[in-house]
Structures are given as structure tokens and as C-alpha cells.
Amino acid sequence: MSKPIIYHDPTSEPSRAVHWLCIEAQIPVDISYTWLTRGDHVSPTFLEVNPFHQVPALKHDDFCLSEASAIMNYLTDIHDVSETWFGHDIKSKAEINKLLSWYHTNLRRILTLDYFLPVLLMPAYLGFPKPPEQDIQSKLDAIHTMFEQLNDMLSKGKYLNGDKICAADILYACDVVVLDIDPHREEILRHYPSVLRWLDTLQSMESYQIAHRAWHHVTPLILAATGQAQETPAWVADACESVL
Numbered sequence: 001m002s003k004p005i006i007y008h009d010p011t012s013e014p015s016r017a018v019h020w021l022c023i024e025a026q027i028p029v030d031i032s033y034t035w036l037t038r039g040d041h042v043s044p045t046f047l048e049v050n051p052f053h054q055v056p057a058l059k060h061d062d063f064c065l066s067e068a069s070a071i072m073n074y075l076t077d078i079h080d081v082s083e084t085w086f087g088h089d090i091k092s093k094a095e096i097n098k099l100l101s102w103y104h105t106n107l108r109r110i111l112t113l114d115y116f117l118p119v120l121l122m123p124a125y126l127g128f129p130k131p132p133e134q135d136i137q138s139k140l141d142a143i144h145t146m147f148e149q150l151n152d153m154l155s156k157g158k159y160l161n162g163d164k165i166c167a168a169d170i171l172y173a174c175d176v177v178v179l180d181i182d183p184h185r186e187e188i189l190r191h192y193p194s195v196l197r198w199l200d201t202l203q204s205m206e207s208y209q210i211a212h213r214a215w216h217h218v219t220p221l222i223l224a225a226t227g228q229a230q231e232t233p234a235w236v237a238d239a240c241e242s243v244l
Contacts, residue, residue, distance in 0.1 A: 004060040004075065007034040007049060009041075010214035010240055013112060013174040014068030015056040018075075020170050020211035025085065027075050033244070035237035037125065069100050072167050085167040092161065099160050099168035107175050110146045115139045116178040124181065124226040125233035140188075147192050154194035158201065165202075173202045177212070180219045181226075214240035 006022065006029045008015045022029050034040040034055050041053045050057035050066045058065040058074065065071055076082040087093030119136055122128040130136065150172070153160060160168045176199060179185040189196055202208055218239045225235075 001078070002061055003028050003030050004058050004078075005030045005032050006071070007032050007046065007055050007057040007059070009034055009036045009055045009237075010212070010244075011218065011236060012036065012055050013108075013178060014171070016211050016215065017068050017171045017174040018056040018058075018071050020174065020207055021072050021085065021167065022075065023210050024165075024170075024205065024207035025076065025079070025081055027079050027081075029075070033241070035234075035241075037233040037236040068171065069167065072170075076167075084164075087161075087166070095161055096166050096168055099166075100171070103168060103171050103175075106146050107150065107172055110139075110142045112175050112178055115143055120178070120181050120226070121222075124222045125236065127225075143188065144191070147188070147195060151192040151194045154198045159198065169198075169202060173199060173208070177203075177215070180215070181222045183223065214243055217243045 006018055008019055008031050010016055010019070019031070021027070034046055034057075036055065040046060041050075041055060046057070047053060049059050049064050052066060054066060056066070056068055056071055058071045060074075060078075065074055073082065073086060076085045087096045118128075118131055119139065123130050131139075157163055159165050160172065176195070179188060182188065189199075218236055221239050222236070
């Protein structure tokens, strides 16, 4: 069987999740780095793989696929390890599907799309001004409501679905660590001991460290750049590439 190609940018949360799963589940893939901050995702070559110009994306012979959870499902299916990551019976599959739905409608939307991008990322990448303080506070209120729910979910077991890691844990954790570039990270998370305990467990995994090597390298550089005018964010790709 030929190896699938994963189009990957380690600054993308869902992209890191796919890469992390491949490492942890020992799924062989070829990595094609597709740097968002260089515009690789809008190149004609990449648009043939994913016309919606997003990473991660997958190409396996003549089959192309986008969306992280779909890619993770596909990869675990073709390597016969889907039961480990997406449930072994009707009920466990339903529970993990519920977690994946909650991820999209809560964690990713509230933390990453509504807060991380406008409040943290764009001011660092391009020197954009942050939203008004009132808007930021509203976003933080929503984040705390979301984390209260997540903390409750994690108070019942070691991982989201009990005592064994599943695909949802990997997706969730990759989004939670966007707070690495928030100077107020500790203040936000200190209220949620179950989230912190779960995150510590996942971050102690060797596969997590490998998949997040570039992210951890560039995090202090992003923090230092916040609020400074930038002609282009290509420096982010340069910094990541230097440790890969």
C-alpha cells in the first residue's frame, strides 16, 4: 500500500492533531509541509488537493480528503486501528462522535476561532490591533463557560472517554494549547484542575512533544511579536522550519 501524503502546517491546530495521531498510532505517512504564512495553501498545486485551501489535507493515490476528524477516521480505518481511536462498539462510537461534535460547536469555535485568531494570532502575525476590551471580555466569559463544561467532562476519568485516550483527546488538546501564546494562560486555566491534569498527561507523551516541536519553538517568538507591525507573517514558517 502506498503511503498517504499529509499536507501539514504545525501552526494549525487540526493539522497538529492529525500529525500527532499518526505518530502515536504508528501510521506511516509522508508529510508535505504547507505553510499558511507563506501562502502555500492557496497555490494551484495545493488547491487540487483541497479547493477550500485549508490544512490538514490528505492525498492517497487519487483520493483527496480534508477535515481533520475525517482524515483521522480514514487513516485509522485503513490501518485497522479505528476501534482504538473512534470507539469499539455502538455506544463508545456514539460517545466519541458526541465529543467530536462538541469540539466543533464549542471548543474550536469559542476558544480558537472567536478568541485566539482575532485577539492573539493576528496581532502577533500582522500587528493588527486587538478587538475592544469589552469584546475581549465577552469572549473570555464564553471561554470560561466552555472550560467549565470541559472540566466537568474530564472530572469523570483520565481522558474524555474514560481511561483510554481517543481521537477527541488529541483534537481537543491541540486547540487548548493555543493559549500558549496568551500571557494570561495561567490565570485562565487555573480554575479548571481536571483540564490541567488531563493536559499534563497528554503533554507528557513523546508523540505530543514530537508533533508540537515547531509550535513550542515559535510560541515565545509569537509572544514577543504581538502588537508589532509586520509586513508578512512568513517569519513564522521560517522559525518553524528551522527545527524540523
